[in-house]
Amino acid sequence: MPELKGVDGLSEPLLRLYSSLAGENPWVEFLTVLRRQLHASFATIILTPPTARTPAIVVTPGVPDFEIGAAVKHFSKDPFVGLPEGRVLTANEFVGREAYRQSCFYQQYVASYGIEDIMGLDLLAKSGFQMRMRICCGAGRSGFTEEDKQWLGYFVPHLRAALDLYERFEIEKGEENIYDTAVEQLSVGSILLDGSGAVIRCNLIARNLLEQRDGIRLVNNRLAFSDTANERSFRDFLRASGPALTSRISFMQAERHSGKPSLGIIARRLTMPPSLKLGFCPAIAVFITDPQQQAGVTGAAVANVLRLTPMEAEIAASLANGLSLLQISEVFGITQNTVRAHLRSVFSKVGVSRQSQLVQRVRTSVSGLIVQMSSGSGAPRRRSRQGAPLLHSAGAGQDRPQVKQTRRLSHVP
Structure with missing residues (x-):
């Protein structure tokens, strides 16, 4: 012993x-x-x-x-x-x-x-x-x-x-994956800052825009704007404090010296527990949109948000991206009748009766997830029949988001 x-x-x-x-x-x-x-x-x-x-x-x-x-x-x-x-x-x-x-x-x-x-x-x-x-x-x-x-x-x-x-x-990792998927499929760059304004992490879209150094860039791991007025406005936003500013949102446009259309910038303060305000945790979310990048809805994001099967989600996403029923049938190699059958199931699950309503629901639901997450309320959690949250992990169901993990599978019982 x-x-x-x-x-x-x-x-x-x-x-x-x-x-x-x-x-x-x-x-x-x-x-x-x-x-x-x-x-x-x-x-x-x-x-x-x-x-x-x-x-x-x-x-x-x-x-x-x-x-x-x-x-x-x-x-x-x-x-x-x-x-x-x-x-x-x-x-x-x-x-x-x-x-x-x-x-x-x-x-x-x-x-x-x-x-x-x-x-x-x-x-x-x-x-x-x-x-x-x-x-x-x-x-x-x-x-x-x-x-x-x-x-x-x-x-x-x-x-x-x-x-x-x-x-x-x-569960938190699964929610983070849903959030990242939703943001990236809308071609939105997302950046998380700590309370001092230092960058904690950013997605691939934001990283690419920052590396271009066209209107906005990183300097000593902090955001810097080429336009002095935007720089001053953003610094004022970071310096602002007080409980009344918890939900404050700042909107601005970052002009680019290359002559390309200006970037849209949204900065929002996140709700933090008092015990973490001095720690290394996200305090500000910054979203960047580039008018030259067209946002497209992916089936994975639709499946996560609207709880559809993979094929139903792909059809709903394709409609939201402007494809016709004929084009969808050709893309997925199925008949138009099969597409319509899936569409009827989608209508029933989503609670709509027309394609235009479905397209609107898809786009508002996926983009609404970004607002929900940035406000600190969290992504919706899947629940078991008993009402308990389910782990987002392989082997727990084909329609659950995959979580990046390091797994060692054993040869012993």
């Missing part, structure tokens, strides 16, 4: 658990420490969103990505599932040592890795999000002890809290 005191006991795993959640590789450092302190061969976390039949993410430090196929292939054969929620058990005691070794899962998969026993823990979040932890010991050990199980049990309340935090982080 690992020592329970100092950085070699509970302190280091807990530190790694919480510090990794917001990083690029959540869970990895925690599992690495857990494996070392339990003298285990592998330590794995399996995450499954609500209603999903297969795991979305399997994290096993030190396992190459190319072995992902073997892991997924054998998941359905594992008899070591359905553990009492929150209770630490081993495969030898839950399934039975001999019964486990006679199972197809053990004989076709586990035995080849020389695994003697597996210690497991299953947790279920309020939203239905599931976590399975599996720690494997090799043939050099007789199995896990009661002290090992007790030690892992100390982490149960912390893992519950970590699971809740992880789910919230992933």
Whole structure:
């Protein structure tokens, strides 16, 4: 059993658990420490969103990505599932040592890795999000002890809290992806500034406009305007303070010395909790529009906002971009009758009866998302049948936005 005191006991795993959640590789450092302190061969976390039949993410430090196929292939054969929620058990005691070794899962998969026993823990979040932890010991050990199980049990309340935090982080990432998609498909550059006016991040459209240094540019990571009047107006906007200015919006045009049409600039203050006003967080959103860039609606943005199927969303987006039914049928290789059938379904879901109404709804809904996000109210969250937010992650449904993640899929159960 690992020592329970100092950085070699509970302190280091807990530190790694919480510090990794917001990083690029959540869970990895925690599992690495857990494996070392339990003298285990592998330590794995399996995450499954609500209603999903297969795991979305399997994290096993030190396992190459190319072995992902073997892991997924054998998941359905594992008899070591359905553990009492929150209770630490081993495969030898839950399934039975001999019964486990006679199972197809053990004989076709586990035995080849020389695994003697597996210690497991299953947790279920309020939203239905599931976590399975599996720690494997090799043939050099007789199995896990009661002290090992007790030690892992100390982490149960912390893992519950970590699971809740992880789910919230992933939801926020999903909302951020929806926002970015909506802004970019409207050909709008977006820039986030902190309270001092320093740039925190900007999307690709804004980055390209700033690199042109035509009317607006970056100087020491701050926005600078070529026109002195615009520069003065923007500095006054940054210096303004007070609770009454929380929702203040500044409109201006950035004249370009190249002679191209002026850029449209909208700057808006974001609502911040008092505790974060001195920290490194978004305080101002700046949107830039270039009259020479034509905005086009994408199917992905429409699907996210209006909750349509991929094909329905593509048809709705194509109509909003000015295509006729005949052109849509040619683009997607389907008959006009099929296009009309999809369109009737779209009308029913969106609550309109004419194409002109649908086009207006598509454009106002997608552009309205930008205003909603910039005002701090957040993007609409998808919810399960029980009303809990769903994690935006692969494996949780084909129509959910994909989240950029670093995934390691395991070859161990």
